[in-house]
């Protein structure tokens with residue numbers, strides 16, 4: 001049995017239900033689980049591996065609930081830098097049609113490297129385009145190599161432009177192919193155990209790219225794996241065009257669409273939900289349907305401001321998502337939490353007579369709870385998202401003696417993580433393994449990876 005001791009941290013913020021925070025504390029890990037947390041003097045003084053955490057803040061590894069990792073190949077493409085969702089997608093689908101298995105593997109590792117370096121230990125990814133022999137296995141292999149906990153979602157598109165959908169016909173798949181491949185992936189890779197490093201979820205893309213039949217059949221497929229926690233994921237209510245599409249094609253609101261198709265429940269999480277109305281919030285809360293809130297992307301595409309405080313107050317499970325790297329060109333989970341905090345505050349101030357919370361609309365600790373505990377709940381994981389004995393050893397450490405924290409950490413190290421400029425993690429531990437050490441990725445050689453990624457990005461854009 002190997003052990004890891006994170007010793008003498010300035011502060012350990014557990015984000016357990018009581019939001020317990022320890023000063024001058026240690027965390028003792030055996031194999032992949034936390035065995036003890038508490039005052040440094042009360043914990044073991046040695047272990048197989050010891051991290052000297054003096055002057056560091058320790059938090060639970062952040063949990064990213066929505067991403068499209070392949071999009072890191074198409075960041076900052078000039079033609080769509082200033083586009084809203086539908087024209088942004090129309091501009092990018094033709095480029096993405098040139099994706100290859102190698103591109104998916106490499107871009108997934110780049111996206112994961114970026115997340116790990118920001119203290120994120122678990123990520124979901126929504127891969128919904130499968131040209132040229134691409135398979136979700138390409139992403140899963142990439143995650144295993146780099147050492148990130150992964151919720152791989154088998155996305156899909158089946159309604160092309162000729163059938164009234166948004167994507168060009170050449171990037172959509174047959175629905176029987178989608179369902180058969182999804183079943184294969186669950187049977188091959190999905191792990192329902194405590195500490196699982198790979199989960200597979202079922203994820204038809206969006207109301208404007210899949211049929212209602214596929215939505216229904218996807219839900220039936222996921223739920224046929226009884227007791228194995230196979231979840232459902234899609235995009236919902238992202239912007240006004242998205243709402244108008246549902247109104248015109250289906251004559252209903254996004255929530256009515258989801259309800260009609262069996263897409264509400266504690267095994268479902270929807271990305272964005274910027275335009276969820278009061279009835280939608282109430283129904284999501286009642287059914288414990290989750291939301292992946294993506295503030296940076298929602299700002300980048302001018303989609304709007306999701307009513308996160310109202311969702312949280314109603315009891316909707318809410319996690320954070322950086323979203324795809326082409327609509328949030330910087331995937332940094334601490335920054336995402338910072339932006340969630342800032343956007344919630346400005347959003348409430350824009351509502352007529354709505355400034356009842358003011359700046360306390362979302363506190364730093366609220367936003368960090370959404371980024372950790374909330375994300376775990378949205379992904380259906382009870383073994384990650386907070387620090388406690390028995391939980392998976394997923395942690396992030398931040399060096400408080402850096403310029404970004406100067407004058408902040410002395411007053412409140414936890415709040416400073418979001419109120420000050422977003423730092424890189426000094427250490428990131430996933431499942432008891434040190435994946436980022438002294439600010440550097442320990443599992444993959446980042447220089448050659450980025451070089452290969454950029455060569456592939458140029459190739460893809462030139463197709």
Ligand SMILES: Nc1nc2[nH]c(O)nc2c(=O)[nH]1
Pocket residue numbers: 068085089205206209235238297323324327
């Ligand atoms: N932000 C995003 N929204 C989407 N909807 C959809 O169908 N695809 C996307 C996407 O890639 N990003």
